[in-house]
Amino acid sequence: MSNLEKDPAEVVLADTGLDTPLRGYSTDEGLRGYSTDEGLRSTGGIVEVLEPREVPLGGPRALMVRRTLPQRARSLVGAWCFVDSYGPTPAPHARTMDTPPHPHTGLQTVSWLYRGEIEHRDSAGHHALIHPTEVNLMTAGRGIQHSEVSTDDARELHGVQLWVALPDANRDVAPRFDTFAPEAQTIGDATLHVFVGGGSTVPTFTRLYGAQLDLPAGGRVSIPADPGFEYGLIVDAGAPTLQGVAIPAAHLGVVGTGQSALEIVAGDGPVRALIIGGEPLNEQIVMWWNFVGRSHDEVVAFREQWQNEVIGESDPAGRFGELVGYDGDPLPAPALPNVRLRPRE
Numbered sequence: 633m634s635n636l637e638k639d640p641a642e643v644v645l646a647d648t649g650l651d652t653p654l655r656g657y658s659t660d661e662g663l664r665g666y667s668t669d670e671g672l673r674s675t676g677g678i679v680e681v682l683e684p685r686e687v688p689l690g691g692p693r694a695l696m697v698r699r700t701l702p703q704r705a706r707s708l709v710g711a712w713c714f715v716d717s718y719g720p721t722p723a724p725h726a727r728t729m730d731t732p733p734h735p736h737t738g739l740q741t742v743s744w745l746y747r748g749e750i751e752h753r754d755s756a757g758h759h760a761l762i763h764p765t766e767v768n769l770m771t772a773g774r775g776i777q778h779s780e781v782s783t784d785d786a787r788e789l790h791g792v793q794l795w796v797a798l799p800d801a802n803r804d805v806a807p808r809f810d811t812f813a814p815e816a817q818t819i820g821d822a823t824l825h826v827f828v829g830g831g832s833t834v835p836t837f838t839r840l841y842g843a844q845l846d847l848p849a850g851g852r853v854s855i856p857a858d859p860g861f862e863y864g865l866i867v868d869a870g871a872p873t874l875q876g877v878a879i880p881a882a883h884l885g886v887v888g889t890g891q892s893a894l895e896i897v898a899g900d901g902p903v904r905a906l907i908i909g910g911e912p913l914n915e916q917i918v919m920w921w922n923f924v925g926r927s928h929d930e931v932v933a934f935r936e937q938w939q940n941e942v943i944g945e946s947d948p949a950g951r952f953g954e955l956v957g958y959d960g961d962p963l964p965a966p967a968l969p970n971v972r973l974r975p976r977e
Contacts, residue, residue, distance in 0.1 A: 635687070635714075640921045640966060679877040680886040682706065684717070695721065695729050695789070700866065700884035702919065709864040709886055710910020711838045713739065713797040713919060717866065717882065719790030723748060729782040729789055733955045733962035735938045736772035738803040738917075738924035742842065743768040743780070744827060744906065745791035746868065754778035755953030758809035764791075765844070766813040767827035769834040773798070773805035775934075775951035777942060779958040792866060792906055794842070797917050797924050802837040807953075810834045814843075821851030822896070829909075841909040845896065847872065852897040855907070863887050863894055863909040870903030872896050916975035921965060928973040935965045 684698035701715040702708070721728065729750060743750070743762050750762040754770060755777045762768045762780075770778060782789055798805070812833045814825045826832060828842030841861065847853060847870070857863060865874045865885040872879055875895055879885035887894070889912065896903070918925045925931045934951075941950035943964045948954035955962070 635921055678888065679875050679879075680706070680884075681877065681879060682884040682886065684882045684884075687716070689716065689718070689729070689731060697793075698882050700882075701864075706886065707917070707919065708797065708913055709862050709908055710840055711797045711799070711913045712794055712840070712842075712864065712908045712910060713917070713924065714793075714795035715864075715866055715884060715908075716793045717868065718792075719788065720747060721789045723782050723786040723789045726784045726786075727781050728786065729780065730960075731780045732960050733777045733779045733942070733958055734922055735775065735777050735934070735942070735952050735965075736770075736922050736924075737775050737934050737951075738798050739772050740796040740798065740836075741770045741772070741778075742794040742796060742828065743770075743791065744794070744842075744844065746904070747788045747790040748786035749783045750786070750789075750791075751781045751783050752778060752809075753955055753957050754807070754809060755955045756807040756809065759957065760809065760811065765825055766811055767832070767834060767842075769810045769812075769828075771798075771805060771808045771810075771835065773803065773807050775937075775953075776807040777952045777955050777962065779955060781958075792868075794906075794908065795924075796836070796838075796840065797913060797915075797919070798837050799913065800915055800926065803924070805837075808835070819855060820853035821898075822847045822853035822855070824855075838913065839911045841907065843907045845903065845905045845907055847896065847898040847903040847905075849898055849901050851903075852895075855894040855896065857891040857894050858909070858911075859890050859892055860911050861891075861909040862889055862912060863891065863907065865894075865896065866906040866908065868904045868906070870901050870905070871899035872903045872905065873899075918973050918975060920968075920973055931973055932968065935968065938965050 684700045689695045697716040697718040745764040817824045823846040826843040874885040923934045941947040
């Protein structure tokens with residue numbers, strides 16, 4: 633999917649120290665939470681609760697999504713750098729979701745559906761249908777363009793789109809597209825579908841974890857955690873607690889490194905959520921529109937290449953290649969802000 637904000641923010645990785653005030657909740661009496669208008673950070677036993685904001689997705693037929701990552705004071709959970717949740721949205725006809733061809737660099741897109749069906753096309757020649765409980769992972773690498781359109785078989789659209797920032801050593805890899813359908817696992821009262829990490833076959837370039845969690849009303853689960861990972865709980869339905877802290881529906885709960893287990897408890901209703909996690913990237917990134925780069929000048933160059941190669945005269949041999957089969961025009965890049973994009977410490 634594409635970030636279609638008219639004035640997309642430049643977002644960067646900050647270090648993992650507590651160098652800015654935070655608003656959060658602690659399960660350790662030795663840790664305190666503080667308030668700030670700048671956003672949220674976490675470390676150790678503190679649980680952040682990140683609120684969503686609504687963003688239009690998809691040109692003239694915009695689909696509203698709930699974005700919980702990135703935010704000003706938190707750019708990543710591990711290498712996960714972008715979380716958009718959408719639906720349940722009635723889809724009485726094809727193209728209720730219609731995201732025209734748009735570019736990506738330096739990242740992977742991870743598509744996960746609860747309900748519906750989406751047609752994917754990209755300039756590396758892949759054409760696939762995205763189904764529930766089957767992960768679709770597109771590695772943009774040095775550059776790719778793709779489109780996503782809901783089909784006639786999508787009577788309802790409901791899912792999550794996530795991005796993963798590629799580390800500097802691997803961000804110029806060749807584009808590719810992979811799918812994997814995880815089998816259900818039972819842990820405690822929970823059912824898990826692990827789609828990244830574990831036994832998943834989709835490629836990653838840093839250590840990552842991604843899973844759908846289903847928990848019945850009143851259920852509880854203790855999921856073993858890697859102490860070197862940061863973790864996030866993206867709540868779709870229900871009112872769970874994470875490490876004893878309530879995470880409302882549509883919100884993202886985040887815990888820092890040092891956890892040996894994720895303790896998740898459902899309330900009066902069943903819970904559906906995604907768990908994401910990974911080792912901290914520990915690299916500064918500049919993220920603007922659909923590009924992940926390392927500097928202002930690099931992002932400017934990506935934008936110029938997109939405008940010249942695709943919006944101007946198509947160049948199949950260019951960075952973003954040529955996408956065949958989409959009925960419509962590609963998305964032009966928004967104007968750059970009148971300030972220099974820079975990493976924030």
